Amino acid sequence: MASITLDGLAHAYRPDPRGPQDYALKEINHVWRQGGAYALLGPSGCGKTTLLNIISGLVVPTRGKILFDGRDVTRLPTEARNIAQVFQFPVVYDTMTVRENLAFPLKNRHMPREAIARRVEEIASRLDMSSVLDRKASNLTADAKQKISLGRGLVREDVAAILFDEPLTVIDPHLKWQLRSTLKELHRALDLTMIYVTHDQTEALTFADTVVVMHDGAVVQTGTPEELFERPAHTFVGHFIGSPGMNVLPAAVEGRTAHVGGVAIGLTRAYPALPAGEKIELGVRPEFATLAPAGTGVPVKVQRVDDIGRARIARIEIGGQPAAALMPEGLSLHGDEAGLTLDPRQIHIYAGGVLVNGEGAL
Numbered sequence: 001m002a003s004i005t006l007d008g009l010a011h012a013y014r015p016d017p018r019g020p021q022d023y024a025l026k027e028i029n030h031v032w033r034q035g036g037a038y039a040l041l042g043p044s045g046c047g048k049t050t051l052l053n054i055i056s057g058l059v060v061p062t063r064g065k066i067l068f069d070g071r072d073v074t075r076l077p078t079e080a081r082n083i084a085q086v087f088q089f090p091v092v093y094d095t096m097t098v099r100e101n102l103a104f105p106l107k108n109r110h111m112p113r114e115a116i117a118r119r120v121e122e123i124a125s126r127l128d129m130s131s132v133l134d135r136k137a138s139n140l141t142a143d144a145k146q147k148i149s150l151g152r153g154l155v156r157e158d159v160a161a162i163l164f165d166e167p168l169t170v171i172d173p174h175l176k177w178q179l180r181s182t183l184k185e186l187h188r189a190l191d192l193t194m195i196y197v198t199h200d201q202t203e204a205l206t207f208a209d210t211v212v213v214m215h216d217g218a219v220v221q222t223g224t225p226e227e228l229f230e231r232p233a234h235t236f237v238g239h240f241i242g243s244p245g246m247n248v249l250p251a252a253v254e255g256r257t258a259h260v261g262g263v264a265i266g267l268t269r270a271y272p273a274l275p276a277g278e279k280i281e282l283g284v285r286p287e288f289a290t291l292a293p294a295g296t297g298v299p300v301k302v303q304r305v306d307d308i309g310r311a312r313i314a315r316i317e318i319g320g321q322p323a324a325a326l327m328p329e330g331l332s333l334h335g336d337e338a339g340l341t342l343d344p345r346q347i348h349i350y351a352g353g354v355l356v357n358g359e360g361a362l
Protein backbone atom coordinates (compact mmCIF):
# COMPACT_ATOMS: atom_id res chain seq x y z
CA MET A 1 0.00 0.00 0.00
CA ALA A 2 1.09 3.53 -0.62
CA SER A 3 -0.06 7.10 -0.64
CA ILE A 4 -0.09 8.54 -4.15
CA THR A 5 0.70 12.21 -4.70
CA LEU A 6 -0.19 14.01 -7.91
CA ASP A 7 2.03 17.06 -7.92
CA GLY A 8 1.19 19.68 -10.55
CA LEU A 9 0.23 16.98 -13.06
CA ALA A 10 -0.98 18.05 -16.49
CA HIS A 11 -1.10 16.26 -19.80
CA ALA A 12 -1.52 17.26 -23.45
CA TYR A 13 -1.53 14.61 -26.16
CA ARG A 14 -0.23 17.11 -28.72
CA PRO A 15 3.49 17.83 -28.48
CA ASP A 16 3.20 21.65 -28.59
CA PRO A 17 0.36 22.61 -26.20
CA ARG A 18 -0.35 26.35 -26.46
CA GLY A 19 -3.19 26.94 -24.03
CA PRO A 20 -5.50 25.17 -21.55
CA GLN A 21 -7.69 23.96 -24.44
CA ASP A 22 -4.83 21.70 -25.61
CA TYR A 23 -4.64 19.83 -22.30
CA ALA A 24 -6.65 16.60 -21.89
CA LEU A 25 -5.73 16.91 -18.21
CA LYS A 26 -5.43 20.38 -16.68
CA GLU A 27 -3.24 20.88 -13.62
CA ILE A 28 -4.07 18.47 -10.79
CA ASN A 29 -2.68 18.46 -7.26
CA HIS A 30 -4.00 15.70 -5.09
CA VAL A 31 -3.00 13.14 -2.48
CA TRP A 32 -4.61 9.68 -2.48
CA ARG A 33 -4.22 8.61 1.14
CA GLN A 34 -2.85 5.16 1.91
CA GLY A 35 -5.74 2.74 2.39
CA GLY A 36 -8.35 5.16 1.01
CA ALA A 37 -11.30 4.24 -1.22
CA TYR A 38 -11.45 6.79 -4.03
CA ALA A 39 -13.59 7.24 -7.10
CA LEU A 40 -12.69 9.25 -10.14
CA LEU A 41 -16.05 10.30 -11.54
CA GLY A 42 -16.91 12.20 -14.70
CA PRO A 43 -18.53 11.94 -18.12
CA SER A 44 -16.89 10.40 -21.16
CA GLY A 45 -13.92 12.42 -22.39
CA CYS A 46 -13.28 14.34 -19.15
CA GLY A 47 -9.78 12.87 -18.71
CA LYS A 48 -10.31 9.95 -16.29
CA THR A 49 -8.46 7.37 -18.37
CA THR A 50 -5.63 9.80 -19.04
CA LEU A 51 -5.16 10.28 -15.30
CA LEU A 52 -5.43 6.55 -14.62
CA ASN A 53 -2.83 5.83 -17.31
CA ILE A 54 -0.47 8.37 -15.72
CA ILE A 55 -0.90 6.63 -12.35
CA SER A 56 -0.33 3.20 -13.87
CA GLY A 57 2.66 4.31 -15.96
CA LEU A 58 1.18 3.93 -19.44
CA VAL A 59 1.37 7.68 -20.04
CA VAL A 60 4.19 10.04 -19.00
CA PRO A 61 2.62 13.42 -18.11
CA THR A 62 3.59 16.58 -19.99
CA ARG A 63 4.13 18.38 -16.67
CA GLY A 64 4.33 17.54 -12.98
CA LYS A 65 5.27 14.52 -10.92
CA ILE A 66 3.64 11.43 -9.49
CA LEU A 67 4.96 10.10 -6.18
CA PHE A 68 4.27 6.76 -4.49
CA ASP A 69 5.01 7.15 -0.76
CA GLY A 70 7.13 10.18 -1.60
CA ARG A 71 9.17 8.33 -4.27
CA ASP A 72 9.10 9.91 -7.74
CA VAL A 73 7.75 7.26 -10.16
CA THR A 74 6.82 9.64 -13.00
CA ARG A 75 9.07 7.93 -15.51
CA LEU A 76 8.94 4.38 -14.18
CA PRO A 77 7.22 1.75 -16.33
CA THR A 78 4.06 -0.01 -15.11
CA GLU A 79 5.98 -3.15 -14.02
CA ALA A 80 8.12 -1.09 -11.66
CA ARG A 81 5.15 0.56 -9.92
CA ASN A 82 3.69 -2.39 -8.08
CA ILE A 83 0.04 -1.72 -8.82
CA ALA A 84 -2.84 -4.01 -9.69
CA GLN A 85 -5.34 -3.10 -12.38
CA VAL A 86 -8.85 -4.31 -13.16
CA PHE A 87 -10.19 -3.33 -16.56
CA GLN A 88 -13.68 -3.06 -18.11
CA PHE A 89 -13.41 -6.48 -19.70
CA PRO A 90 -12.25 -9.70 -18.03
CA VAL A 91 -8.56 -10.54 -18.23
CA VAL A 92 -8.45 -14.26 -17.38
CA TYR A 93 -6.66 -17.35 -18.61
CA ASP A 94 -9.42 -19.54 -20.05
CA THR A 95 -7.41 -22.76 -19.89
CA MET A 96 -6.72 -22.36 -16.15
CA THR A 97 -9.09 -23.05 -13.30
CA VAL A 98 -10.45 -20.19 -11.20
CA ARG A 99 -8.01 -21.19 -8.44
CA GLU A 100 -5.04 -21.09 -10.85
CA ASN A 101 -6.16 -17.72 -12.20
CA LEU A 102 -6.38 -16.23 -8.72
CA ALA A 103 -3.06 -17.75 -7.69
CA PHE A 104 -1.23 -16.51 -10.80
CA PRO A 105 -0.16 -13.03 -9.57
CA LEU A 106 1.12 -14.60 -6.31
CA LYS A 107 2.98 -17.47 -7.99
CA ASN A 108 4.66 -14.91 -10.23
CA ARG A 109 6.03 -13.28 -7.09
CA HIS A 110 7.20 -16.61 -5.67
CA MET A 111 4.96 -16.52 -2.62
CA PRO A 112 5.09 -19.76 -0.56
CA ARG A 113 2.54 -22.34 -1.67
CA GLU A 114 0.54 -22.48 1.61
CA ALA A 115 0.31 -18.69 1.77
CA ILE A 116 -0.99 -18.65 -1.83
CA ALA A 117 -3.60 -21.29 -1.03
CA ARG A 118 -4.80 -19.35 2.04
CA ARG A 119 -5.04 -16.04 0.21
CA VAL A 120 -6.81 -17.54 -2.82
CA GLU A 121 -9.39 -19.22 -0.54
CA GLU A 122 -9.95 -15.93 1.31
CA ILE A 123 -10.47 -13.83 -1.82
CA ALA A 124 -12.67 -16.51 -3.45
CA SER A 125 -14.83 -16.66 -0.35
CA ARG A 126 -15.20 -12.88 -0.23
CA LEU A 127 -16.26 -12.88 -3.90
CA ASP A 128 -18.59 -15.83 -3.33
CA MET A 129 -16.58 -18.01 -5.73
CA SER A 130 -15.47 -20.83 -3.41
CA SER A 131 -17.75 -23.34 -5.10
CA VAL A 132 -16.25 -22.73 -8.58
CA LEU A 133 -12.57 -22.67 -7.60
CA ASP A 134 -11.79 -25.87 -9.49
CA ARG A 135 -13.82 -25.07 -12.61
CA LYS A 136 -12.09 -24.02 -15.80
CA ALA A 137 -12.51 -20.28 -16.39
CA SER A 138 -13.61 -20.93 -19.99
CA ASN A 139 -16.86 -22.52 -18.78
CA LEU A 140 -17.94 -19.50 -16.75
CA THR A 141 -20.23 -16.57 -17.60
CA ALA A 142 -18.91 -13.07 -18.40
CA ASP A 143 -19.98 -11.97 -14.88
CA ALA A 144 -18.01 -14.77 -13.24
CA LYS A 145 -14.98 -14.06 -15.42
CA GLN A 146 -15.04 -10.41 -14.37
CA LYS A 147 -15.23 -11.54 -10.75
CA ILE A 148 -12.03 -13.53 -11.37
CA SER A 149 -10.44 -10.35 -12.76
CA LEU A 150 -11.49 -8.50 -9.62
CA GLY A 151 -10.06 -11.32 -7.53
CA ARG A 152 -6.76 -11.23 -9.40
CA GLY A 153 -6.58 -7.50 -8.71
CA LEU A 154 -7.34 -7.97 -5.04
CA VAL A 155 -5.26 -11.03 -4.29
CA ARG A 156 -1.90 -9.33 -3.77
CA GLU A 157 -1.41 -7.76 -0.36
CA ASP A 158 1.73 -5.84 -1.27
CA VAL A 159 0.40 -3.59 -4.05
CA ALA A 160 0.79 0.19 -3.87
CA ALA A 161 -2.79 0.56 -5.14
CA ILE A 162 -5.52 -1.18 -7.10
CA LEU A 163 -6.89 0.73 -10.06
CA PHE A 164 -10.37 -0.20 -11.27
CA ASP A 165 -11.36 1.13 -14.70
CA GLU A 166 -15.16 0.87 -15.06
CA PRO A 167 -14.96 -2.70 -13.68
CA LEU A 168 -18.70 -3.41 -13.63
CA THR A 169 -19.38 -2.60 -17.31
CA VAL A 170 -19.94 -6.24 -18.32
CA ILE A 171 -21.73 -7.23 -15.11
CA ASP A 172 -25.41 -8.07 -15.35
CA PRO A 173 -27.52 -5.21 -13.87
CA HIS A 174 -29.03 -7.58 -11.27
CA LEU A 175 -25.58 -8.44 -9.95
CA LYS A 176 -24.18 -4.93 -10.13
CA TRP A 177 -25.64 -3.68 -6.85
CA GLN A 178 -24.37 -6.81 -5.10
CA LEU A 179 -20.83 -6.46 -6.45
CA ARG A 180 -20.78 -2.76 -5.64
CA SER A 181 -21.32 -3.50 -1.97
CA THR A 182 -18.96 -6.50 -2.09
CA LEU A 183 -16.21 -4.20 -3.33
CA LYS A 184 -16.92 -1.77 -0.51
CA GLU A 185 -16.71 -4.60 2.05
CA LEU A 186 -13.50 -5.83 0.45
CA HIS A 187 -11.99 -2.39 0.81
CA ARG A 188 -12.83 -2.35 4.53
CA ALA A 189 -11.49 -5.85 5.05
CA LEU A 190 -8.31 -5.64 2.97
CA ASP A 191 -7.13 -2.11 3.78
CA LEU A 192 -5.77 -1.39 0.30
CA THR A 193 -5.61 1.93 -1.57
CA MET A 194 -8.27 1.66 -4.24
CA ILE A 195 -9.01 4.05 -7.09
CA TYR A 196 -12.21 3.36 -8.96
CA VAL A 197 -12.85 5.09 -12.28
CA THR A 198 -16.42 5.43 -13.48
CA HIS A 199 -18.93 7.69 -15.20
CA ASP A 200 -21.68 6.18 -13.01
CA GLN A 201 -22.51 8.27 -9.95
CA THR A 202 -24.16 5.35 -8.11
CA GLU A 203 -21.03 3.23 -8.43
CA ALA A 204 -18.80 6.12 -7.32
CA LEU A 205 -20.96 7.15 -4.37
CA THR A 206 -21.45 3.57 -3.12
CA PHE A 207 -17.81 2.61 -3.33
CA ALA A 208 -15.80 5.68 -2.38
CA ASP A 209 -15.14 7.57 0.82
CA THR A 210 -13.76 10.39 -1.33
CA VAL A 211 -14.96 11.16 -4.82
CA VAL A 212 -12.90 13.23 -7.26
CA VAL A 213 -15.24 14.76 -9.84
CA MET A 214 -13.71 15.66 -13.20
CA HIS A 215 -15.09 17.86 -15.93
CA ASP A 216 -13.38 18.93 -19.12
CA GLY A 217 -9.91 17.81 -18.00
CA ALA A 218 -10.07 19.46 -14.57
CA VAL A 219 -10.96 18.33 -11.06
CA VAL A 220 -14.00 20.40 -10.10
CA GLN A 221 -14.52 18.96 -6.61
CA THR A 222 -13.00 16.43 -4.25
CA GLY A 223 -15.21 15.44 -1.35
CA THR A 224 -17.26 12.86 0.49
CA PRO A 225 -20.52 11.78 -1.16
CA GLU A 226 -22.36 13.97 1.40
CA GLU A 227 -20.27 17.04 0.54
CA LEU A 228 -20.89 16.57 -3.18
CA PHE A 229 -24.58 16.28 -2.53
CA GLU A 230 -25.04 19.07 0.01
CA ARG A 231 -22.45 21.58 -1.15
CA PRO A 232 -21.58 21.16 -4.84
CA ALA A 233 -18.48 23.29 -5.47
CA HIS A 234 -19.43 23.71 -9.12
CA THR A 235 -22.76 23.74 -10.96
CA PHE A 236 -21.43 20.79 -12.99
CA VAL A 237 -21.27 18.69 -9.79
CA GLY A 238 -24.80 19.81 -8.94
CA HIS A 239 -26.07 18.63 -12.34
CA PHE A 240 -23.99 15.48 -12.60
CA ILE A 241 -24.69 14.10 -9.12
CA GLY A 242 -28.27 13.52 -8.05
CA SER A 243 -31.30 12.37 -9.97
CA PRO A 244 -32.77 14.70 -10.95
CA GLY A 245 -29.75 16.98 -10.56
CA MET A 246 -29.60 20.30 -8.76
CA ASN A 247 -31.80 23.15 -10.01
CA VAL A 248 -29.50 25.86 -11.36
CA LEU A 249 -31.37 29.10 -12.00
CA PRO A 250 -30.04 32.39 -13.39
CA ALA A 251 -30.33 34.93 -10.56
CA ALA A 252 -29.50 38.45 -9.44
CA VAL A 253 -28.42 38.83 -5.82
CA GLU A 254 -29.06 41.89 -3.65
CA GLY A 255 -28.21 41.73 0.03
CA ARG A 256 -29.74 38.53 1.37
CA THR A 257 -32.21 38.14 -1.47
CA ALA A 258 -31.85 36.36 -4.80
CA HIS A 259 -34.18 37.32 -7.65
CA VAL A 260 -35.05 34.59 -10.13
CA GLY A 261 -37.05 36.07 -12.99
CA GLY A 262 -38.74 38.57 -10.64
CA VAL A 263 -39.38 36.05 -7.84
CA ALA A 264 -37.59 36.88 -4.55
CA ILE A 265 -35.88 34.07 -2.63
CA GLY A 266 -34.47 34.69 0.86
CA LEU A 267 -30.81 33.72 1.53
CA THR A 268 -29.07 33.00 4.83
CA ARG A 269 -25.90 34.80 3.68
CA ALA A 270 -25.01 38.01 1.86
CA TYR A 271 -22.78 38.04 -1.26
CA PRO A 272 -21.22 41.51 -1.44
CA ALA A 273 -18.20 40.43 -3.51
CA LEU A 274 -19.79 38.67 -6.49
CA PRO A 275 -17.46 39.07 -9.49
CA ALA A 276 -18.76 41.45 -12.15
CA GLY A 277 -19.26 39.98 -15.61
CA GLU A 278 -19.76 36.39 -14.38
CA LYS A 279 -23.05 34.58 -14.73
CA ILE A 280 -24.73 34.44 -11.30
CA GLU A 281 -26.86 31.39 -10.55
CA LEU A 282 -28.82 30.02 -7.63
CA GLY A 283 -28.53 26.29 -6.98
CA VAL A 284 -30.88 24.20 -4.88
CA ARG A 285 -31.43 20.47 -5.04
CA PRO A 286 -34.98 19.17 -5.61
CA GLU A 287 -34.65 17.29 -2.29
CA PHE A 288 -34.49 20.65 -0.48
CA ALA A 289 -37.38 22.26 -2.39
CA THR A 290 -40.84 21.06 -1.40
CA LEU A 291 -44.09 21.96 -3.06
CA ALA A 292 -46.73 23.57 -0.81
CA PRO A 293 -50.20 25.05 -1.21
CA ALA A 294 -50.40 28.30 -3.22
CA GLY A 295 -49.70 31.29 -0.97
CA THR A 296 -46.94 29.48 1.01
CA GLY A 297 -43.28 30.33 0.35
CA VAL A 298 -42.13 31.13 -3.17
CA PRO A 299 -44.86 31.26 -5.87
CA VAL A 300 -44.37 28.65 -8.62
CA LYS A 301 -46.28 27.12 -11.53
CA VAL A 302 -46.61 23.34 -11.71
CA GLN A 303 -46.32 21.72 -15.12
CA ARG A 304 -46.53 18.04 -14.22
CA VAL A 305 -45.74 15.50 -11.52
CA ASP A 306 -43.51 12.45 -12.21
CA ASP A 307 -43.49 9.35 -10.05
CA ILE A 308 -39.86 8.20 -9.87
CA GLY A 309 -40.44 5.32 -7.47
CA ARG A 310 -38.86 6.53 -4.24
CA ALA A 311 -40.50 9.99 -4.56
CA ARG A 312 -42.80 12.12 -6.65
CA ILE A 313 -41.05 14.97 -8.43
CA ALA A 314 -42.97 18.05 -9.54
CA ARG A 315 -41.74 19.81 -12.66
CA ILE A 316 -42.27 23.49 -11.96
CA GLU A 317 -41.39 26.99 -13.12
CA ILE A 318 -39.87 29.57 -10.80
CA GLY A 319 -39.94 33.05 -12.35
CA GLY A 320 -40.27 31.36 -15.76
CA GLN A 321 -37.26 29.04 -15.16
CA PRO A 322 -37.76 25.24 -15.22
CA ALA A 323 -37.00 23.43 -11.96
CA ALA A 324 -37.82 20.24 -10.03
CA ALA A 325 -39.21 19.92 -6.51
CA LEU A 326 -40.47 17.24 -4.13
CA MET A 327 -44.19 16.64 -4.22
CA PRO A 328 -45.19 15.79 -0.63
CA GLU A 329 -47.70 13.04 0.19
CA GLY A 330 -51.21 14.36 0.64
CA LEU A 331 -50.76 17.69 -1.14
CA SER A 332 -53.56 18.33 -3.58
CA LEU A 333 -53.09 20.89 -6.28
CA HIS A 334 -55.80 23.17 -7.65
CA GLY A 335 -54.80 24.45 -11.09
CA ASP A 336 -51.15 25.11 -11.79
CA GLU A 337 -50.45 27.63 -9.01
CA ALA A 338 -48.52 26.38 -5.97
CA GLY A 339 -46.01 27.51 -3.38
CA LEU A 340 -42.48 26.25 -2.77
CA THR A 341 -40.69 25.96 0.57
CA LEU A 342 -36.90 25.89 0.39
CA ASP A 343 -34.38 24.80 3.01
CA PRO A 344 -32.44 28.10 3.23
CA ARG A 345 -29.18 26.40 4.31
CA GLN A 346 -29.26 24.37 1.10
CA ILE A 347 -29.48 27.32 -1.28
CA HIS A 348 -26.12 28.06 -2.93
CA ILE A 349 -24.93 30.93 -5.09
CA TYR A 350 -22.56 30.36 -8.03
CA ALA A 351 -20.54 32.83 -10.11
CA GLY A 352 -19.33 31.52 -13.47
CA GLY A 353 -20.31 28.03 -12.29
CA VAL A 354 -18.17 28.18 -9.13
CA LEU A 355 -19.62 28.14 -5.60
CA VAL A 356 -19.32 31.48 -3.78
CA ASN A 357 -18.97 31.51 -0.01
CA GLY A 358 -21.36 34.11 1.32
CA GLU A 359 -20.79 36.20 4.41
CA GLY A 360 -22.50 36.51 7.77
CA ALA A 361 -24.58 33.34 7.94
CA LEU A 362 -27.86 33.89 9.81
Ligand SMILES: Nc1ncnc2c1ncn2[C@@H]1O[C@H](COP(=O)(O)OP(=O)(O)OP(=O)(O)O)[C@@H](O)[C@H]1O
Pocket (backbone or CB within 6 Å): 013, 024, 042, 043, 044, 045, 046, 047, 048, 049, 050, 051, 199
Ligand atom coordinates in the same frame (compact mmCIF):
# COMPACT_ATOMS: atom_id res chain seq x y z
N1 LIG B 1 -4.12 8.79 -27.26
C1 LIG B 1 -4.76 9.96 -27.39
N2 LIG B 1 -4.40 10.87 -28.31
C2 LIG B 1 -5.02 12.05 -28.45
N3 LIG B 1 -6.08 12.43 -27.68
C3 LIG B 1 -6.50 11.57 -26.75
C4 LIG B 1 -5.87 10.29 -26.53
N4 LIG B 1 -6.50 9.64 -25.53
C5 LIG B 1 -7.48 10.50 -25.12
N5 LIG B 1 -7.49 11.64 -25.83
C6 LIG B 1 -8.38 12.80 -25.65
O1 LIG B 1 -8.20 13.27 -24.30
C7 LIG B 1 -9.44 13.64 -23.73
C8 LIG B 1 -9.66 12.86 -22.43
O2 LIG B 1 -9.84 11.48 -22.78
P1 LIG B 1 -9.92 10.31 -21.69
O3 LIG B 1 -9.96 9.01 -22.43
O4 LIG B 1 -8.85 10.50 -20.67
O5 LIG B 1 -11.32 10.62 -21.01
P2 LIG B 1 -12.29 9.65 -20.18
O6 LIG B 1 -12.93 10.52 -19.16
O7 LIG B 1 -11.53 8.48 -19.69
O8 LIG B 1 -13.34 9.20 -21.25
P3 LIG B 1 -13.89 7.71 -21.56
O9 LIG B 1 -14.69 7.32 -20.37
O10 LIG B 1 -14.69 7.91 -22.80
O11 LIG B 1 -12.65 6.87 -21.78
C9 LIG B 1 -10.50 13.41 -24.78
O12 LIG B 1 -10.74 14.63 -25.44
C10 LIG B 1 -9.83 12.42 -25.73
O13 LIG B 1 -10.33 12.58 -27.04
